[in-house]
Structures are given as C-alpha cells and as structure tokens.
Amino acid sequence: MSFEFATAGRIMIGPGRAAELPEVLAGLGSRVLVCTGADPGRHAGLLAGLGRPAAVFPVAAEPTVELAREGAAAAREHGADAVAAVGGGSVIDLGKAVAMLLGNGGDPLDYLEVVGSGRKITRPAVPCVAVPTTAGTGAEVTANAVLASPAHGVKASLRSPLMIPRVALVDPELAVSCPPPVTAASGLDALTQCLEPFVSVRANPLTDGLAHEGLRRAAAGLRAAYADGTDLRARADMAVCSLLGGMALANAKLGAVHGLAGVIGGTADVLHGMACAALLAPVIEANVRALRSGPAGGAGHPALGRYAEAAQLITGQPTASIGDGLAWIRETVTLLAVPGLASSGIRPEQAGDVAAKAAASSSMQGNPVTLTDGDLRAIVLQAL
Ligand SMILES: [Zn+2]
Numbered sequence: 334m335s336f337e338f339a340t341a342g343r344i345m346i347g348p349g350r351a352a353e354l355p356e357v358l359a360g361l362g363s364r365v366l367v368c369t370g371a372d373p374g375r376h377a378g379l380l381a382g383l384g385r386p387a388a389v390f391p392v393a394a395e396p397t398v399e400l401a402r403e404g405a406a407a408a409r410e411h412g413a414d415a416v417a418a419v420g421g422g423s424v425i426d427l428g429k430a431v432a433m434l435l436g437n438g439g440d441p442l443d444y445l446e447v448v449g450s451g452r453k454i455t456r457p458a459v460p461c462v463a464v465p466t467t468a469g470t471g472a473e474v475t476a477n478a479v480l481a482s483p484a485h486g487v488k489a490s491l492r493s494p495l496m497i498p499r500v501a502l503v504d505p506e507l508a509v510s511c512p513p514p515v516t517a518a519s520g521l522d523a524l525t526q527c528l529e530p531f532v533s534v535r536a537n538p539l540t541d542g543l544a545h546e547g548l549r550r551a552a553a554g555l556r557a558a559y560a561d562g563t564d565l566r567a568r569a570d571m572a573v574c575s576l577l578g579g580m581a582l583a584n585a586k587l588g589a590v591h592g593l594a595g596v597i598g599g600t601a602d603v604l605h606g607m608a609c610a611a612l613l614a615p616v617i618e619a620n621v622r623a624l625r626s627g628p629a630g631g632a633g634h635p636a637l638g639r640y641a642e643a644a645q646l647i648t649g650q651p652t653a654s655i656g657d658g659l660a661w662i663r664e665t666v667t668l669l670a671v672p673g674l675a676s677s678g679i680r681p682e683q684a685g686d687v688a689a690k691a692a693a694s695s696s697m698q699g700n701p702v703t704l705t706d707g708d709l710r711a712i713v714l715q716a717l
Contacts, residue, residue, distance in 0.1 A: 336537035338584050339494040341463075341474045341501040346572065348565060351464055351504035354417060355384045361460035361499060362415025366408040368392055368428040370420040370466070375510075379419065388413065392420065396427040397481045401441040401491075405434040416461045418498075421519070422470030422605075425463045425498070426478035432458035433478070433496050441480060446695070447489040448482055454493035463498040466507040468558075468571035469519025469606055471526055471579015473501035481599070488599040490695075497583070503576055505569040509562055516559050517669035518606030520571050524551040525609040526578030528643055530585035532620070532636045533699035540585035547577035548646040559669050586699030589616045592691040593713060600687065603677035610671040614662050615715040621655055623702040636701035675717040684713040 345353065358365055364386045369376055371393040380389065388411035390404050408416065408431050416435070418428025430441060436458040437444070443452040463473035472478075477492040511519070527547030530540050554570025561567070593616070594608040621640060624631040631637050637655070644658025645651055653661075679687075688709035691697060704712075 336539070338537070338539045339476065339497060340580050340583065341498050343500045344474070344503070344576070345500065346503040346576065348504060348506045348569065350502060351379060351507055354379060354462065354464060354502060355382055357462055357500050357502060358383065358385065358415060358417060361462065362413070364411060364413050365415045365417055366390055366404070366411055366413040366431060368404065368416065368418040368420065368424050368431065370424055376419050386411070392424045392427045395423050395481055396430065396478070397483060398441045398445065400427060401430040401434065401480055404431040408435055414459055416459060417464065418461065419464040419466065421465070421467040422472045425465060425470070425472035426480070428461055428463065429458065429472070429496050429498060430478040430480060430491055432461035433491060433493070435459040436495070441491065442482075444491050445480060445482065445489050446492060448485040448487060449489070454491070454495055457495050460499040462500040462502055464502045464504065464507070465572070465575070467511055467515060467519045468505070468508050468568065468575040469522040471523070471575050471582065473498055473503065474576060474579040475583045486599070488595065501576065503572050505565060505572040508568045508572065509565070511562060513559055513562065514670075516562060517671055518604040518610065519575070520551070520555045520558060520606070521610035521613070521666070521669065521671065522606035523571060523575040523578050524548070524555060524647075525590050525613055526582050526587065527551060527574060528613075529588040529590060529699060530578070530581035531643055532639045532701045533585045533588060534701055535586045535699050537585060540581040543577040544581040544585075545642075545646065547574045547581065548643055550574035550577070552647045552649055556665060556668060587696040588700040589620065589691070589697060589704055589709065589712070592694040592697035592700070593687060593709065595694055595696060596687050596690045597674065597679060600683065601674075601677045601679050603674065607671055607677070608674065610666050610669070611674050611716040612712060614659055614666070615712040617655070617659055617662070619704060619708050619712050620700065620702055623704060623708065627702070673717050674713070679713070679717060681714060681717065684710045687713050
C-alpha cells in the first residue's frame with residue numbers, strides 16, 4: 334500500500350461560522366482581495382466587518398483565463414497578501430487561481446494544463462480562505478481551478494497541491510438562499526463526487542472513509558434540501574457531503590461521469606452538476622456491465638462490491654442491490670427535475686467527438702474499468 338493525502342490546513346464548519354472570517358484572516362494577511370459572485374451586496378455584512386483593507390472582485394461568470402489575469406492584477410494593485418473567496422465553485426476557483434498567481438508570478442497560460450506552456454507551480458499560493466455558498470463542488474478543499482480558454486475552445490485546470498485553500502470555512506446557512514435548480518445541480522454533483530472516488534482505481538483508505546460518509550450524507554440531505562431550502566439540517570448534510578467529496582476526489586480522482594461532463598461543459602452551456610446528473614446512471618450501468626464481462630463475471634472485483642455498498646448507503650436499505658441504487662438515482666434525478674443533455678443543445682452527432690476527448694481526460698484515469706469509445710458514445714446518447 335502506498336498513498337498520499339492532502340487537504341486544507343484547517344476546516345471549520347457550522348451554521349453561522351462565516352462570521353468568523355475576520356478572525357481567520359487575522360493570522361493570514363494584512364490586505365485581502367475578496368472574490369464574490371456577481372452581487373457583492375449579498376455579503377455586505379460580512380465584507381463590512383473584515384477589519385483590514387479589502388478590495389472586492391466580483392466574479393459574474395464562469396472563470397476564464399482573462400478573468401484570472403484581471404483578478405491577479407486587481408490583487409497586485411491592492412497590495413493583497415491574502416485572498417478570501419465567498420461564493421460558488423466558480424468564485425472559489427477564481428480565488429484559488431489568483432492566490433496561486435500571487436505566490437508564483439506569471440500568467441495563467443504559463444501553468445494551465447492541456448493548452449498552457451507547462452510551467453510548474455513550485456511555490457505556495459498566498460493564503461486563501463474559501464467560503465462556499467453552494468454545496469456541490471468541494472472546491473474549498475480541491476487542488477485545481479478550472480478556467481475556460483475561449484481562444485482554445487476548452488476548459489482546463491491550474492492544478493497543484495499548493496493550490497488547496499489554507500482554510501475551508503463552511504457555513505450551511507449560506508446555502509439557504511440557493512434556488513432549487515442550483516440546489517439540484519450542486520447536490521447531484523456532490524453525490525457524484527463521493528461515488529466516483531469510492532469506486533476509483535486510485536481510492537485509498539482515507540478517501541474510502543470520506544466517500545462512504547459523504548454518500549450517507551447525500552442520502553439524508555439531497556432530496557430534503559431540494560424540497561425545502563430552509564431545512565438547515567439537510568443543508569448541513571449537503572455541505573458535509575460536498576466537503577467530503579472534494580477531499581476524496583482531490584486524492585483519489587474521479588471517473589467517466591466527470592471525464593464526459595468536463596468535455597460537455599467545454600462544448601455547451603450546461604451547469605456542471607446537471608451534466609453529471611444526466612450521465613450518472615448510464616455510466617454506472619456501463620461500468621457494471623464492463624466489470625461483469627471480466628474474468629469470472631467480475632467476481633471479487635472491488636468496484637462491484639463498492640457499487641453495492643453505495644446502493645445500500647443511498648437507499649438506506651442494508652440488502653439493496655446495484656439495481657436498487659440505480660433506481661434511487663433515476664428517481665432522484667426525476668424528482669429534482671434534471672433535464673437530459675439534449676436540452677442544453679448537445680446533439681447525437683456530437684457523441685463521438687465528446688467520447689474521444691473524454692477518453693483522454695484526467696478524470697477518466699480513476700474510472701474502475703476501461704470503457705471503449707463505443708461504450709462512452711452510448712453513454713452520451715443515453716444521457717441526451
Ligand atoms: Zn463535479
């Protein structure tokens with residue numbers, strides 16, 4: 334056995350704890366760049382009481398290379414030596430990118446995977462405090478920041494364990510105002526980000542425990558948080574699910590759902606979590622079929638045992654089969670009103686191209702079994 338595990342230096346979680354942001358920042362920097370969503374006014378109370386010079390950088394859209402450049406320029410102009418990111422996954426990713434650029438110098442394209450010039454991230458990012466306002470991406474504890482590069486027509490990551498935020502400050506009350514479609518998309522992403530590391534070929538004993546508990550939390554909170562956004566217990570379950578999924582995926586990788594969803598996100602304007610939700614059941618079916626076509630019908634393959642265990646966790650039934658788990662996922666996707674990929678403009682003739690690009694993605698390295706191009710194409714067609 335040989336593995337490694339990295340996560341945020343400090344994790345704080347609980348209703349109302351966002352109010353502790355000023356004290357958290359006190360030990361980390363004297364001037365701060367605060368990244369927020371499009372409307373910083375939503376966090377006016379929090380921003381007014383920071384107790385140190387703060388510049389606000391609103392992130393109105395999914396982060397791009399250009400936006401990361403602008404964020405870093407704003408931070409340098411302000412003389413920032415710390416970053417706070419208060420928002421959803423896009424805001425936190427942008428904050429992580431800026432903190433890395435402040436620590437390492439240079440331009441996002443020096444470091445960006447796939448299309449960048451391959452410069453290594455060698456120095457720590459400046460301290461970054463991530464305060465998520467949605468429960469889904471786990472970006473508060475992951476090592477990458479996804480940036481779109483419209484010039485290249487792709488989304489790619491800046492990635493290094495040095496980019497994991499110094500502090501994850503998770504306050505479930507911040508998600509109470511999330512509208513139902515965002516709760517659905519982010520919650521199904523969180524569920525997927527616990528399941529894929531749980532069956533990953535890169536799973537390790539630490540990620541196993543985290544993913545196991547994350548799946549239990551998704552079962553308790555996902556449908557309830559969607560049905561009643563003010564249900565603080567359900568919001569807390571999903572905040573924990575998202576956090577645990579982020580910790581697991583950063584150390585055990587993901588699988589075919591994220592391999593495909595990443596490519597689809599670069600192709601069409603679709604919420605990441607919606608793409609994951611549409612792909613989840615078809616991917617499980619294809620993986621299970623491929624595993625069972627192996628030696629002795631897949632008998633003893635650890636991933637089949639994991640899929641059954643996951644089914645028991647999400648259904649709450651100790652005797653549930655993989656089929657029962659699939660039925661629960663399909664029912665949840667319907668209850669949460671998640672549309673197929675066709676509604677985002679993905680067309681059947683794009684399936685081959687999506688499959689070919691996804692096969693080469695970083696996420697695909699965690700999939701428990703190698704899927705053929707034909708398998709991946711069929712999954713995309715099923716998810717339409
Ligand atoms: Zn995801």
